[in-house]
Amino acid sequence: MHVILTSNSAPHAEILRERGQEVLLVVPSSAPIGHDALAVRRVSAWDAYGELAQLTVDLTNAGVVSVTTTDERCLPPAAWLRSKLGLPGLSWESAVAGTDKHLMKQRLHAAQIPVARHLAVPALDQVPAAADALGWPVVVKLRVGASMLGTARLDSEQDFWLARYNNVFGPLQVPSGWDAAHLDVGLTDAPGGLMVEEALTLAAEYHVEVLRWAGEEVYVLPGRYNAPLLDTPHVVGSVFLPTGSEEAREVAALARATADALGLKTGFAHVEVMLTTDGDFVVGEIGLRPGGGKLQRLVEHQHGVQPFALQADLAMGRRPLARLFPERDPIAWATPFAPPGLVTGVTPLADILAMPGVVEAEETLSVGDLSVGRVGTAVTAGHVYATGPNAEVAMARAAQAAHAWQVQTVQSPSVPAHA
Template sequence: MEAAGFDRALDEASGGLLIESALDVEVEYHCEVLRWKGTEVYALPARYCAPLLRAQHVGSVMLPLVTEEAGNVVGLARKAADALQLSTGFAHVEIMRTREGRWWLGELGLRPGGGGVCTLVGLQHPGVDVHGLQADLAMSIPPEVHLSPDRPPVAWVGSLAPRGVIVDITPCEDILRYPGVIAAEPALAVGDEAFGPMGTANYAGHVFAAGATAEEAASRAAAAASAWQFRTLAAPDLSLRH
């Protein structure tokens, strides 16, 4: 926060600050970028299932690389990475399109995407191991990546658990039977404490689904994620014990 200048008054911030909640966002995207010594290894566009500030379930779907929509997302992500002089490393770029048709850069983090994004990239492009590529970069090993641009779109949606101690979970096997579902990863187990919805970074599990179109893949992932139930009981208040 301090490095970004958020602690300074608006009249001290060069160019001001973008207040995301003030934008009438119609669609929100992210783009996963990897570069090695000035050369782009990949720039993979994806569309969030809903704008993040309004999303009940956070998730996204990978976009075909040859569409105008994908081109706009990748083009803005590349400009942002260039502006920050990214030569080697990852970038997770978040981009918004408002209802009036304007494109905005919301965030660029010098990291891979969080949540289910790393797994999503690997399922869309088999053989692309984001965590393995992180290890390669840490050891100055040139990353080897082979993309699969012709595969059907894959989507990811995170499941949420109510606040409390988890006492029962719908089995993964049941979720894998839903149409199009290709993977389901629980993030919490029975006995764990869930803290309820907390922005976009709190999940009980991740569901991944494929479809003939991006819309179908996203719909399938959302349906399965909604069916993945994590039943909880209120956590005991230990603060009153002596």
């Protein structure tokens, strides 16, 4: 049996089932997740270790061979379950260091990997003092968070008090199931505390998708976001870079060192790297799981491998075989954020598919659906992929199509106006 923890979706679960494997999904009580062909076990929260302990008792003689997740919120409980069931995989220590941004940056700094100066604080009231020590402006975020949820740039102490007065710091509107990691409480009452970082002035932001098997590199795939993530009010997207380019080599080397510092031997990593306007590369953070959004679909488009099939290979104890396409014209991904409310109109999918360079488009909101709006870098209106003769043209075409993808909403009583 393969046990998979997830707050929303687990693409490798269906792949395992299609391979004839028995799968048990562990999901939050609040998540509307069900699957006719898969068994489901519900827990109230990801830190409800009493419930997880009972699960280990129930699974003792069930022939469990793997406990996996592609959900950052689930890395620590998955590691804890593996330790109790005596299964291989990411250790508890690495899972905690890979989700606690303070511990993560301590490890990276000790490994002489460049990171932004930061301070960890237990409560929101202590942000101004930490910012005074670091120097304004600062970025404040959850110490244990996801998808940049609640992350905010503050230019001055006045900005801090104004944001607090306007209840910017929480509670937060989140998709169903995310409350299992207490992300709905926001920064005001965050149980894991907060991070205050110096605000770097960025020229670009990158991500690197990493996969390893028993210490060997399966792939390292560097890409560049359409803009630094804090500067993407309407559209988020990415394009993979030619692996021989100077910027690709720079960020790939940093990603390898970052994965080493976190002790990654087998599994995925998603490393984010920032380029400052001074020309310095700085590691933002690492997630010890596949990159989110549609980055894995972009890997499939650009490089010809299916990461979630490789995730299924890992669960089955197989070395993942990834035969990457030769270098080809770049393909970019972009997606617009939808406003909150009841969806009353959406640009026809055919109109998006007819735009220059578009090779695929996927609609995620339809008329009659309820949109919770932007949640950090997550929850969007649809996804579009476009190609071009170089990375810049591909990204421009994808972004143009995403901007054209309009979603009209009316305010719903169940969606707060500030969501």
